[in-house]
Amino acid sequence: MRRTRVLAVLLAALAGAVVLSVTVGAKTVPPGEVWQALTAPTGTENDIIVRSLRVPRTLIGVLAGVALGVAGALMQGHTRNPLADPGLLGVTQGAAFAMVASIILLGTSTLYTYIWFGLAGALVASAGVFALGMAGGRGGPTPVTLALAGTAVSAFLYALTSAIVLLDEQAMDVFRFWQAGSIAARGADAVWQVTPFVLAGLLLAAFNAPGLNALALGEDVARGLGQNVNRTRAVGVAAVTLLTGASVAACGSLSFVGLIVPHLVRPLSGADHRWLLPYSGLVGAALLLLADVIGRVVAPPGELEVGVVLALIGAPFFVALVRRRKPVRL
Amino acid sequence: MRLYGPSRPRAVAVTLTGLALLVLLMAMNMRIGDIPMSLAEVLRATVDAGDPGHFVVMDLRLPRALTGALVGAALALAGAITQAIARNPLASPEILGVTTGASVTVVAGVVASGSAYGGASGLLLSLGIPALALAGGLAGAVTVYALAWRQGLDGYRLVLVGIGVAAVFTNIKYWLLTVGDVNDTTRAMVWISGSLNGRGWEHVAPVALALSALIPLTLLGARTLDALRFSDDTVVSLGVRVNRARGLLVLAAVLLAATATASAGPIAFVALASPQIALRLIGSGRPPLLASAVLGAVLTAAADLIARTAFSPVELPVGVVTAVLGAPYLIYLLVRLRGKGR
Amino acid sequence: MRLQAVDVTLGYGDRVVVDGLDLGIEAGTVTTIIGPNGCGKSTLLRALGRLLKPSGGQVLLDGKRIDRLPTREVARVLGVLPQAPSAPEGLTVADLVARGRHPHQTWYRQWSSSDADAVAEALAMTGLSDLADRPLEELSGGQRQRAWISMALAQGTDLLLLDEPTTFLDLAHQVEVLELVRSLHSSAGRTIVMVLHDLNLAARYTDRLVAMRDGRVVAAGTPHEVLTEELLRKVFDLEAKVIPDPVAGTPLVVPVGVRH
Numbered sequence: 001m002r003r004t005r006v007l008a009v010l011l012a013a014l015a016g017a018v019v020l021s022v023t024v025g026a027k028t029v030p031p032g033e034v035w036q037a038l039t040a041p042t043g044t045e046n047d048i049i050v051r052s053l054r055v056p057r058t059l060i061g062v063l064a065g066v067a068l069g070v071a072g073a074l075m076q077g078h079t080r081n082p083l084a085d086p087g088l089l090g091v092t093q094g095a096a097f098a099m100v101a102s103i104i105l106l107g108t109s110t111l112y113t114y115i116w117f118g119l120a121g122a123l124v125a126s127a128g129v130f131a132l133g134m135a136g137g138r139g140g141p142t143p144v145t146l147a148l149a150g151t152a153v154s155a156f157l158y159a160l161t162s163a164i165v166l167l168d169e170q171a172m173d174v175f176r177f178w179q180a181g182s183i184a185a186r187g188a189d190a191v192w193q194v195t196p197f198v199l200a201g202l203l204l205a206a207f208n209a210p211g212l213n214a215l216a217l218g219e220d221v222a223r224g225l226g227q228n229v230n231r232t233r234a235v236g237v238a239a240v241t242l243l244t245g246a247s248v249a250a251c252g253s254l255s256f257v258g259l260i261v262p263h264l265v266r267p268l269s270g271a272d273h274r275w276l277l278p279y280s281g282l283v284g285a286a287l288l289l290l291a292d293v294i295g296r297v298v299a300p301p302g303e304l305e306v307g308v309v310l311a312l313i314g315a316p317f318f319v320a321l322v323r324r325r326k327p328v329r330l
Numbered sequence: 331m332r333l334y335g336p337s338r339p340r341a342v343a344v345t346l347t348g349l350a351l352l353v354l355l356m357a358m359n360m361r362i363g364d365i366p367m368s369l370a371e372v373l374r375a376t377v378d379a380g381d382p383g384h385f386v387v388m389d390l391r392l393p394r395a396l397t398g399a400l401v402g403a404a405l406a407l408a409g410a411i412t413q414a415i416a417r418n419p420l421a422s423p424e425i426l427g428v429t430t431g432a433s434v435t436v437v438a439g440v441v442a443s444g445s446a447y448g449g450a451s452g453l454l455l456s457l458g459i460p461a462l463a464l465a466g467g468l469a470g471a472v473t474v475y476a477l478a479w480r481q482g483l484d485g486y487r488l489v490l491v492g493i494g495v496a497a498v499f500t501n502i503k504y505w506l507l508t509v510g511d512v513n514d515t516t517r518a519m520v521w522i523s524g525s526l527n528g529r530g531w532e533h534v535a536p537v538a539l540a541l542s543a544l545i546p547l548t549l550l551g552a553r554t555l556d557a558l559r560f561s562d563d564t565v566v567s568l569g570v571r572v573n574r575a576r577g578l579l580v581l582a583a584v585l586l587a588a589t590a591t592a593s594a595g596p597i598a599f600v601a602l603a604s605p606q607i608a609l610r611l612i613g614s615g616r617p618p619l620l621a622s623a624v625l626g627a628v629l630t631a632a633a634d635l636i637a638r639t640a641f642s643p644v645e646l647p648v649g650v651v652t653a654v655l656g657a658p659y660l661i662y663l664l665v666r667l668r669g670k671g672r
Numbered sequence: 673m674r675l676q677a678v679d680v681t682l683g684y685g686d687r688v689v690v691d692g693l694d695l696g697i698e699a700g701t702v703t704t705i706i707g708p709n710g711c712g713k714s715t716l717l718r719a720l721g722r723l724l725k726p727s728g729g730q731v732l733l734d735g736k737r738i739d740r741l742p743t744r745e746v747a748r749v750l751g752v753l754p755q756a757p758s759a760p761e762g763l764t765v766a767d768l769v770a771r772g773r774h775p776h777q778t779w780y781r782q783w784s785s786s787d788a789d790a791v792a793e794a795l796a797m798t799g800l801s802d803l804a805d806r807p808l809e810e811l812s813g814g815q816r817q818r819a820w821i822s823m824a825l826a827q828g829t830d831l832l833l834l835d836e837p838t839t840f841l842d843l844a845h846q847v848e849v850l851e852l853v854r855s856l857h858s859s860a861g862r863t864i865v866m867v868l869h870d871l872n873l874a875a876r877y878t879d880r881l882v883a884m885r886d887g888r889v890v891a892a893g894t895p896h897e898v899l900t901e902e903l904l905r906k907v908f909d910l911e912a913k914v915i916p917d918p919v920a921g922t923p924l925v926v927p928v929g930v931r932h
Binding site for chain 1: 418419420421425477478480486487489490491493494495497498500501502504505507508512513515516519520523598599602603606644646647649650651652653654656657658660661664665
């Protein structure tokens with residue numbers, strides 16, 4: 001079957017990206033020594049690089065890439081809007097605001113605590129947007145109300161964040177690096193913090209896929225097919241929130257991955273979300289890791305943040321794709 | 331959804347109410363500041379060049395307030411056109427490459443000139459930055475336009491290309507912000523948030539010129555915008571030359587956004603929210619043009635009043651306040667209108 | 673009674689479209705709702721298909737309140753095809769029809785041989801087997817409409833609600849769709865409720881006509897009982913002659929002019 005073959009190809013691509021990510025860097029560690037470092041570490045320099053830097057960095061890259069790719073596909077499916085990125089529901093700006101606020105209010109300074117605050121901010125903002133979308137009407141939120149409420153809340157929170165960082169230089173210094181997006185130096189702690197949320201989000205996303213297929217035919221058809229539209233939306237929003245919240249809290253605003261990956265994948269998967277979601281996750285992770293690897297080698301001795309590399313490589317590719325074929329409408 | 335143009339009486343009512351509100355806000359902007367003045371004092375200072383308040387009103391407050399109102403109107407009009415053409419309520423001149431192009435150029439300029447650049451005033455700020463912004467904005471727009479053009483300008487392709495280009499610019503901007511000294515970063519942030527601080531007549535003129543030339547042109551194109559809400563096949567059958575009409579309207583939006591951004595920076599949210607607020611107040615099928623422009627001016631003028639006075643003596647960039655002010659109102663409208671089943 | 677509306681009040685937001693309406697649909701009949709634009713036909717059909725919750729009264733499916741039954745259970749008995757549905761681009765006919773199996777699938781059992789059989793049968797019944805792999809947007813209007821009906825058939829319900837299944841179709845395709853509806857009825861004894869605009873086709877292909885105006889039922893019965901010159905005046909403000917259809921003998925409406 002064609003779709004299974006594509007899945008295998010994408011899995012192989014991700015595996016290749018993982019290998020590159022653990023071997024390439026300021027110091028190249030050959031795959032053989034990587035293997036040795038993982039199975040029988042002897043405390044050499046390479047062992048330390050691999051075990052404490054490269055592996056956590058790769059893991060967090062895979063987690064964030066999968067999460068953002070899937071979240072982007074979910075978001076565009078639910079809103080039927082190609083402009084929808086996973087941060088649309090206020091998740092990204094909620095995380096940013098909570099982190100910045102925690103810096104000036106509590107003087108928190110370790111990455112570990114930022115992540116918790118970021119996650120909490122993402123969850124609260126998204127729940128608020130969903131509640132606003134529900135308010136007033138008798139039915140559930142419509143995609144347009146949801147998208148506009150999300151944009152408005154995001155703009156509101158971004159304004160507050162800007163005000164804080166303009167008044168507080170320390171907060172500005174943290175914020176600008178978070179904003180650029182990076183998966184470097186996150187450490188094993190961050191991996192453990194993020195993993196449960198990403199897994200929960202992926203589970204909900206898998207659960208959401210068939211319902212989203214029904215919803216793609218319009219709300220009336222979906223109801224006619226026995227789909228509970230409001231519950232499907234709620235599950236979708238919960239999944240997007242968990243996935244995006246976890247990744248932006250840990251890696252900064254990389255929601256561009258979620259925006260473009262579904263557009264890249266749709267020609268391969270067609271309109272079936274049961275394929276679109278896994279494809280998007282795999283491509284998202286592979287893309288994020290590749291961008292990160294490129295960022296490590298292009299500007300020695302320094303590194304370029306993965307967010308910048310992603311945009312510089314991903315966007316032209318995306319634009320070329322949009323130009324070459326007729327874009328698939330949602 | 332109403333299929334034909336905006337409901338006239340409501341559109342007129344909203345526009346007039348907006349104008350009245352704008353006059354009121356302008357008057358308050360004249361009166362309030364470090365030196366509070368009564369309306370009579372303001373008027374006297376305006377006509378009498380020898381009055382001690384003349385400088386404050388004519389050289390500081392009036393040009394600043396006018397810049398704010400005009401920039402707000404221009405951004406909102408650009409937003410209304412963009413949303414109508416993209417048939418997407420989330421679209422704003424950002425996807426035309428203008429604001430993001432201007433931002434990245436200005437940030438690059440500020441970071442590159444670094445500490446040698448001097449204080450937050452000086453020649454570079456008054457002339458260099460607007461020029462950089464205008465050049466960057468237009469270059470961004472040309473990039474998007476050229477990449478999106480393929481035997482015509484498809485609204486959907488324009489949106490997708492626009493996201494891609496905007497993403498590149500935005501991420502380069504984020505990266506540049508991490509490269510420079512944190513002081514430069516803060517200074518650049520003030521500009522990219524949109525600020526009216528220290529704006530004089532030289533900032534008023536270009537926007538006023540652009541608006542007076544482009545408002546009539548866009549209003550002529552209103553019929554096209556009505557038609558563009560349908561599929562391209564329908565539009566052609568309605569006798570509209572789609573590509574030329576769409577191209578001209580996009581050009582108008584680009585010029586409006588570019589001049590506005592050059593004068594005051596990419597003030598956030600005005601271009602996106604004003605058309606959506608106007609649309610919901612009037613209940614038309616697409617964002618109304620004049621009402622959007624007036625509401626954009628009102629939003630920006632009100633935001634500037636707050637930005638100047640709320641945390642005095644510290645001044646916030648106006649773009650921080652537009653969202654704080656506009657977002658809750660838009661949300662309120664969304665919630666209220668849902669109750670009415672609209 | 674398969675499906676029954678009891679004193680239902682329907683509307684959108686504050687606007688009431690249908691006020692206190694009663695209607696019963698008998699098993700194994702083809703019923704068509706007719707009436708002028710905006711009379712509440714589609715609103716009523718949406719309520720019968722539980723797409724719209726009545727603000728007053730209730731809809732009964734086999735004697736049970738439809739809003740208290742699990743929606744998935746309802747979807748295995750009752751299929752609804754709304755007016756002018758839209759599908760995402762790139763969806764093939766087979767994909768669309770397969771989505772009709774949604775109510776029969778569970779999260780862990782996405783596809784079974786019975787699903788495949790139902791889809792193949794639905795495609796065959798609508799004459800679309802050869803077009804199964806074509807994307808929907810490449811089809812003609814008539815084929816596309818048949819694809820949607822095919823999706824509703826794959827749902828495997830013996831009760832079908834169709835909202836203007838013939839809009840945008842030329843006369844030949846309209847007849848084709850209605851012949852299909854008729855055959856669904858005669859071969860499988862399905863109960864069908866539709867909204868149609870063409871009175872002559874409605875008269876020809878239905879057992880019962882329901883004429884509505886301003887949210888109320890003005891007349892209901894066989895085409896002969898309902899389609900009278902007096903009723904056309906009352907419901908459509910239309911002056912018309914009603915003569916027997918030379919082919920089927922059903923009433924044929926020949927318009928004279930509109931009353932002002």
